[in-house]
Amino acid sequence: xxxxxxxxxxxxxxxxxxxxxxxxxxxxxxxxxxxxxxxxxxxxxxxxxxxxxxxxxxxxxxxxxxxx
Numbered sequence: 663x664x665x666x667x668x669x670x671x672x673x674x675x676x677x678x679x680x681x682x683x684x685x686x687x688x689x690x691x692x693x694x695x696x697x698x699x700x701x702x703x704x705x706x707x708x709x710x711x712x713x714x715x716x717x718x719x720x721x722x723x724x725x726x727x728x729x730x
Contacts, residue, residue, distance in 0.1 A: 676722035678706045683723055698723070 678684040683698035684707065696707035698721040703710040708719045 673718075675712060675718035676708050678708045680725055681708075681722050682725045683707075683721060696721070 678694070678696075683696055685695040685697055687693055687695050687702050689702065692702035692704055694704075694706055695702045696711075696719075699707065699711070701707070701710075705713070708722070711717070711719045
């Protein structure tokens with residue numbers, strides 16, 4: 663009997679929107695970029711790294727929280 667893995671039980675990778683290396687390029691064909699790895703992509707950089715390398719992005723750097 664195959665084991666059923668619940669979606670919530672899967673590990674979650676880094677969120678590019680919360681990374682200080684994430685950038686918007688304003689180029690419609692490749693709207694996202696990773697400054698740390700130096701590439702532009704149609705997908706979010708963390709998704710592209712997972713797709714190509716098979717591992718989560720290891721260069722995630724959390725943005726500093728600003729006091730409101």
